[in-house]
Amino acid sequence: MLNWLRRPKYGAVERRDIPPGVWAKCPKCGATVYHRDLVRNLKVCPTCGFHHRLTAEERLAVTVDEGTFEEHDAGVVSGDPLRFEGYADKLREAREKTGAADAVITGLGAVEGSRVALAALDFAFMGGSMGSVVGEKIARIAERAVEHRLPLVVFSASGGARMQEGALSLMQLAKTSAAIARLHEARLPYLSVMCDPTTGGVTASFAFQGDVILAEPGAMIGFAGRRVIEQTIRRKLPDHFQTAEFCLEHGLIDMVVPRPAMRATLGRLLRFFGAPRLPAREAVAAPAGEAPADGGA
Amino acid sequence: MLNWLRRPKYGAVERRDIPPGVWAKCPKCGATVYHRDLVRNLKVCPTCGFHHRLTAEERLAVTVDEGTFEEHDAGVVSGDPLRFEGYADKLREAREKTGAADAVITGLGAVEGSRVALAALDFAFMGGSMGSVVGEKIARIAERAVEHRLPLVVFSASGGARMQEGALSLMQLAKTSAAIARLHEARLPYLSVMCDPTTGGVTASFAFQGDVILAEPGAMIGFAGRRVIEQTIRRKLPDHFQTAEFCLEHGLIDMVVPRPAMRATLGRLLRFFGAPRLPAREAVAAPAGEAPADGGA
């Protein structure tokens, strides 16, 4: 189990290297806010509601019941199968910068007392790109969900396939889809949560294969990149294009759920879909300061 | 077996009451043509290709291998369950005018040597409307197809549900759909052919449930009536709207097949889908004067 998961509160979002009193500026509305207050607000701008990105660690910290997360396959790490120029260096840099082994954390845990298999992608690690490691770990956690008859919850945040692994990264779309197909055939629930941004190969595989698909407000969601589309159609796209709200209108996702309501919404859906419950003595009360569990948009 | 089905040729399309030498005028291009020549051309205008409507009898005559058709359920006739004002009279008139018992003929036969279950709706009989009799006979022939493991071919031509039977006619959508569902679950092929016009309740049930959906050129196909739509949207609709070609563009049907190629196209599809074959000695050569079997659009 990772260190930060032992922390008692949503304060787990806080980064060790930021001293109290530091200000953060919202990239959307420009408001400045104490970093500490931003963190307390689950990194949602108190002024405009802008959702700052979370790392995989932070995501799990604000989602999983305290003390219940058990990481799996932490030792699965990337090689450089194509000997792709610069890839080894990029991997090293990303590991140093983020402290993570690759772009996904997977494991078993509980959300609001429901036992689940979990995965969280990390955009901070090489843009959350899906190479063999992300594919392998998603496939394994889906298989583990089948084995233990648990629901699967995946938080996606990814720029797409990791081109430095060439066609092997493309094949992760098929590998993860095959594992998700087995989950569906086992009649287990799969909740997919799209966070900012979820694009490319991840959308064209597991992110769009959920029984229920949720998204955070304002998250960019789409297959092709905005620039490529603009070059193709020779027009500027509206700001609204490829946002979570746009996808909701176009019938592609089930709901847009603000971060403070996400945990309660997942909990409600997991209970609905019959997730096994933690024994009562293990169930943990929602941490102090949590937003009321009043559901999504 | 009906009388006209013993006739040797496509000449079966000919109506007894029209003497040779009579002219027919094409409602589309205005060209005049000997009625006899029009009949020889399967009632397709030799000048502009306009497809005149066929009765159910005519349809079967130009489709089914000579001498192979065996009608079923000819004795299933309409009552007047709602005591709906004027319905009994309308039924009587329609029977007198058309010589048919109701708006569909069903039975077993062969098309290009493939054994099939068949149904042909008759627009001449109260606008091909689906009341309890049409629903019952479609359900029975679908069940018979399952029983004998035969493909089903249905030629639709209908203005929709027969309102004089109220909700009972609406329920025929469910009854026929249930029977078609069993056909699909038995993994038997179902070819739906939409003729002019196929609208309303028939489109919202069996006509759109085919494994392959074919249509005749220019056939009007749609759920809501043109006038109702124009009143709703307060605009005139283009001529093209709700034609077979329009439906093809919009991905709703598989192909538009001119009448002279329909038999060959059905034959090709039936062989493809593994229809049982007539024993060779029973197989009948295509009647003289048939168009070359070169397939559909």
Place this chain on the structure above:
Amino acid sequence: MSAILPERDRAAEARAQELEARLAELSREIAGLRRRGEKEQLDVGRLIGDLEARADELRRELLDLRPAWQAVALARHPQRPKAQEIVAALIEEFTELHGDRLFRDDPALLAGVGWFDGRPVVAIAPRKGRDTRENLAFNFGMPYPEGYRKALRAMKLAEKFGYPVLSVVDTPAAYPGDAAEERGQAEAIARNILEMTRLRTPIAVVITGEGGSGGALAVAVGDAVLMLEHAIYTVIPPEGCAAILWRDAGRSREAAAALRLTASDLVALGVVDEIIPEPPGGAHLDPAAAIAAVGEVLRRHLRAAAGVPVETLLQRRYAKYRAMGYHEERA
């Protein structure tokens, strides 16, 4: 299966027309009295009260004589409890699902999940608005193909988990627009009807307002089809029927009677399984009681279905729809 219904009473229709004429007269009298009272500062309250009581009497008689048209009026009553209100009241922890995953989220069709009678259920419902703004947003309760496709997606979810489907139906029609046709309105309805005949989980349907033809049936094939007392269910709106039959939409009342669209007609025809009584005067006068009655009957039917093996359920469902209709057989 269904026997032929008895002939309608022509004398009753004549009496009904007489009553209508007298009601119109009474209404004019009351208005006149009110004007005079205001002008001349007279106390006409008691007189008006008497006339209104008389009008109420006549209306009750009319309701008995012409239940079909009254049902049409009540089924379309703007204050009638809306499908979304029924869903919200009956289903706990309701979570709405959106979209057909293909083209668009159709607000005219509500779909979602939640708990009913202590069990997880999937709910679908065409939805009318409560005011003009909502009516525009919900397209007056007329779904597009994407609405029906969203409903099917929700039903497939129910099937995957073996949860019952609860369908609340109040829709005048599938939307008759050009874009709806282009996107396969007929195909969407045909597919839903077919899939509902074989969906491997219990389906309970309750028609609470207008059951408008194929647009209603696309979400109304079920093991139990229930109907509120004053709801209607018809193959064509009476106005359309009158226009086609007599080229006179003014004869809608006759058409309504001819179409046999009331709950009791439909039970007699074998189309509907059970009538849910409404509060006196109609569901709009006491929505909470009406909704509670719906809940009670649904509960009973879903409990009964819960114990039935799915194969038995499907065979019964098939047999039920297979038997619908009336025909005769000649040798």
Place this chain on the structure above:
Amino acid sequence: MSAILPERDRAAEARAQELEARLAELSREIAGLRRRGEKEQLDVGRLIGDLEARADELRRELLDLRPAWQAVALARHPQRPKAQEIVAALIEEFTELHGDRLFRDDPALLAGVGWFDGRPVVAIAPRKGRDTRENLAFNFGMPYPEGYRKALRAMKLAEKFGYPVLSVVDTPAAYPGDAAEERGQAEAIARNILEMTRLRTPIAVVITGEGGSGGALAVAVGDAVLMLEHAIYTVIPPEGCAAILWRDAGRSREAAAALRLTASDLVALGVVDEIIPEPPGGAHLDPAAAIAAVGEVLRRHLRAAAGVPVETLLQRRYAKYRAMGYHEERA
């Protein structure tokens, strides 16, 4: 599963650049000679012949040195046999099916039924045009979501009847347009990939030209994935890769090599099962022979699959894709 590939040869790349410079020079010389010959009425035919022979030699050497970029050029060659030509040549009594039954018929994706090797098959294929008019009609081989949904419909038909699916793949990409995004390009691809991993019938895929990322994979999951010798299959076009990595689309050749997109690379990586040799110089020089070779290999694979129980087939398919990729494990 796949081992790490050997490092590419940097000396070879230097030599290739030298060869390209000399080829450009030769081409200028030949053009100059031709102009002079015309102007001064000289017989330069023989001289030009010699220079062209020299250029051919250099090109062959270049092909050996830089197979990736040559493959890109050959895979995109305008005269390369088109998917629809391959389908027409290999499949008897081919009948095209149209439409996704939802929104539109996408001409960029061909679907149909017919006979192959004496057995009924269902064929799907993104389709490029043979000329400008066709290219516009077929959207340069880039399907919309409705194209993928049509393909899925055809595959479900194959599954219903237990007929094998034959997929011929030559597409630069799924269409990256706003309308395609709006209608769920990602959803359509994701759904196809998932359904193909569990489709209960044999699937044989042959990549004949460009295998362009997710847009190709959406019709390229199969029990046998074959590839023409000079076809390519890549997660991103080399131009896009170069633009992202080095902000210089001019370095596409390097990117092509780095991406390991040739048939032999993909066999080495375990992504492709078998290479189908092309006629000398490429499939466009002898399309009939190339198509015959495709037919022969497909026939062998489909015959082998025909005897396998579907459960075994699905387990093998799962195991195959489950093993794709390369990672290391730390304690």
